[in-house]
Amino acid sequence: PTRTVRSALTSIPESITCTEDYELIAREFIEPSIYAHIAGGSGRETTLKSNLEAYQNVRLMNRVLVDFTTATTRTRILNQEFRHPLLLGPVAFQKLVHPDGELASARAADALESGMISSTLSSYSLEEIATETSGHKWFQLYFQPGKADTLDLVRRAERSGYDTLVVTLDVPVRSGNRRAQAAGFVMPAHVQAVNLKHHSIPPQVSLNPDQSVIFQGIMSEAPTWSDLQWLIEETTLPVVVKGILNPMDACQAIACGASGVIVSNHGGRALDGVPSTLESLPAIREALGDGVAVLLDGGIRSGSDVFKAIALGADAVLIGRLPIYALAVAGAIGVAHLLRLFRDELELCMALTGCTTLEEINESCLIEGSAHV
Ligand code: FNR
Numbered sequence: 326p327t328r329t330v331r332s333a334l335t336s337i338p339e340s341i342t343c344t345e346d347y348e349l350i351a352r353e354f355i356e357p358s359i360y361a362h363i364a365g366g367s368g369r370e371t372t373l374k375s376n377l378e379a380y381q382n383v384r385l386m387n388r389v390l391v392d393f394t395t396a397t398t399r400t401r402i403l404n405q406e407f408r409h410p411l412l413l414g415p416v417a418f419q420k421l422v423h424p425d426g427e428l429a430s431a432r433a434a435d436a437l438e439s440g441m442i443s444s445t446l447s448s449y450s451l452e453e454i455a456t457e458t459s460g461h462k463w464f465q466l467y468f469q470p471g472k473a474d475t476l477d478l479v480r481r482a483e484r485s486g487y488d489t490l491v492v493t494l495d496v497p498v499r500s501g502n503r504r505a506q507a508a509g510f511v512m513p514a515h516v517q518a519v520n521l522k523h524h525s526i527p528p529q530v531s532l533n534p535d536q537s538v539i540f541q542g543i544m545s546e547a548p549t550w551s552d553l554q555w556l557i558e559e560t561t562l563p564v565v566v567k568g569i570l571n572p573m574d575a576c577q578a579i580a581c582g583a584s585g586v587i588v589s590n591h592g593g594r595a596l597d598g599v600p601s602t603l604e605s606l607p608a609i610r611e612a613l614g615d616g617v618a619v620l621l622d623g624g625i626r627s628g629s630d631v632f633k634a635i636a637l638g639a640d641a642v643l644i645g646r647l648p649i650y651a652l653a654v655a656g657a658i659g660v661a662h663l664l665r666l667f668r669d670e671l672e673l674c675m676a677l678t679g680c681t682t683l684e685e686i687n688e689s690c691l692i693e694g695s696a697h698v
Contacts, residue, residue, distance in 0.1 A: 330356050333423055334655045337662050344647060344666045345626050347659065351650030358508040359421050363649055365504030368597025372590050376624030379601035383633045384692040388679025396681040398671060402641050403563050403584055403618050405461050405488055408438035409668050410635060410683055413660070414622050414643030415465035415491065415567075417446035420516045422653035429652055431457035433660030437668070442491055442643065445478060446526065450519050455485035463489040465567070468548040469521075472555070478520065479560050490560060491587065495568025495595040497547035498539060502594065550581060557582040565618065568595065570605045572612035575619075585618030585640075592623050592645045603634060610638030628670020632678070635686045 331353050341347065352360055366373030398409040413434050419426035427449045434441035435458035443454045445467040455462060464482035469475040482490065502510075517524040536542050557564050563584035568591060569575050575586045588602045588609055599605075602623035610619055621634045622643035634642050644667070651659035680686045 330354060333653060333659075335658070337655055337658060341654075341662070341666075343627065344663055344670060347647055347650040347654055347663055348626065351653050354653040355422055355650075358505065358510040361508035362502060362505040362510040363421070363646060365502040366593030366597065367500035367502060367595060370504075370593060370597065372597050372599050372601070373593025375601040376590065376593055376603070377626065379603035380624060380626070380630045380633055383603070383637075385629065385632070385674070385678055386690055386692055387677050391679035391681065393676065393681055396675065398668070398675070398683060400641065400683050402620070403489060403565070405440075407440060407461065407641065409671065410639075410641035411631060411664065411667055411671075412440035412442055412461075412463070412620075412641060412643050413648050413664075414645040415442040415444035415493070416645055416649050417444045418448045418512070418516050418518075419649065419652060420448035421513070422649055423656050425656055426652075427454045428457050429657035430648060430660050431462070432657045433648075433664060434458055434462075435460045436657075436661050437664040439664050443487070445520055446518050447520060448516050448518075451478075451481055451487070452485050455487065461489075462487050463491050463565075465491040465493055466556075467493055468552060468556075470546060472552075474522065475556070476559060479556070479562075481520075483560065483562060487562065489584075490556075490562045490564045491567050492553065492556065492564055493567045493591075494548075494553075495570075495589065495591050498543050500595055500597070550577065553578065553583070554581050565620070569609065570599055570602070572608045575609045576612055579613060579617055585620065586613070587643065588619065588621040588623075588639070589643075590623055603637060606634065606637045606639060628667050628672070629674045631667065631671050632674040632680075632686060633691070635683055636688055636690050640683075 400407050400410050413430055423429060427447045431441050431454050438460055440461040442463040442465050443451055444465045464487040466478060518526055565585040566578040566583050567587035568589050569586040578586055588606050590599050590602055602621050606621055618640050620641050621639040622645055625642050625644050631642050648660050648663055651663035678690045
């Protein structure tokens with residue numbers, strides 16, 4: 326049955342009082358099969374659920390009477406100054422939910438002094454997105470089937486003023502999204518991968534019947550550590566690897582010359598059954614030590630979630646679905662409002678736990694044992 330989908334608003338609805346409210350009302354603003362594509366995860370969605378549940382299992386401990394005269398959420402990540410430890414994560418094809426797509430997200434990030442990570446699979450070109458923000462912009466790279474095409478994207482990102490390359494490594498093969506498939510999701514004609522040649526994602530399935538589809542068809546072409554090494558040597562930008570859950574991979578990436586890691590399971594859209602990112606974080610921080618940039622995404626839905634991720638070792642977090650919901654509800658204004666709510670919620674949490682800076686947020690702010698779910 327078709328449902329009526331509301332058009333995006335041009336002001337903030339009064340009913341929105343916290344970050345999570347955007348998730349609750351977004352469904353009214355997004356066509357059902359598109360909603361399934363965005364909200365869904367891979368497999369049985371075990372990992373998708375555990376990303377969210379992990380935060381419920383961590384409890385905070387308050388402190389009183391702390392002097393807040395010099396309190397701040399400012400931080401430096403990869404030598405870049407951030408007003409607060411929050412970036413818009415790379416999410417493909419943002420025109421799916423709003424005609425202004427990535428341009429609106431970039432404007433919102435700029436207005437709130439937040440960072441924006443632009444996807445290889447953006448529906449506006451990386452150059453157009455770059456002109457919308459004077460603040461920090463990072464480019465998320467998917468390795469292309471040929472080195473020349475990969476390098477072309479890197480050079481375009483460098484020329485357009487992107488600060489950092491984020492290389493996503495956890496989906497060398499697409500893992501599927503049963504919810505989207507069941508809802509009949511197909512990419513609408515007006516939404517295209519405009520950064521890529523022919524504007525389309527290269528087909529992943531080999532049609533030669535003698536071949537194993539996954540191994541010879543796809544995985545034999547998939548990037549390896551030597552490709553990462555090559556990329557790091559080719560570019561002047563710092564490279565951060567995204568999709569890391571295993572401390573051994575984290576160490577190997579840093580040994581290859583990566584400047585940081587993003588602990589991520591692609592929002593439960595890569596390998597289903599892997600642990601939540603919050604659970605995976607402490608071992609990665611421990612393996613890498615304090616000097617390396619460690620970011621996290623997956624399941625962040627409130628300012629207190631940001632606080633918990635920082636307490637367990639993250640320098641900053643990315644938010645994926647929530648800004649897309651805010652974009653659907655009220656375009657750039659919605660995303661800006663969401664970022665503002667995140668900032669307020671994080672500051673409230675810091676005020677009541679007695680943390681005047683991000684450095685002070687650590688495991689002592691959590692109830693002992695509650696982090697080990
Ligand atoms: C993503 N994600 C993603 N990651 C990436 O590196 N490149 C991409 O193009 C995309 N595209 C994308 C589309 C959609 C619809 C979703 C939901 C996610 C993953 C994203 O960057 C991030 O890792 C997760 O979304 C974080 O989890 P939360 O915040 O959605 O729970």
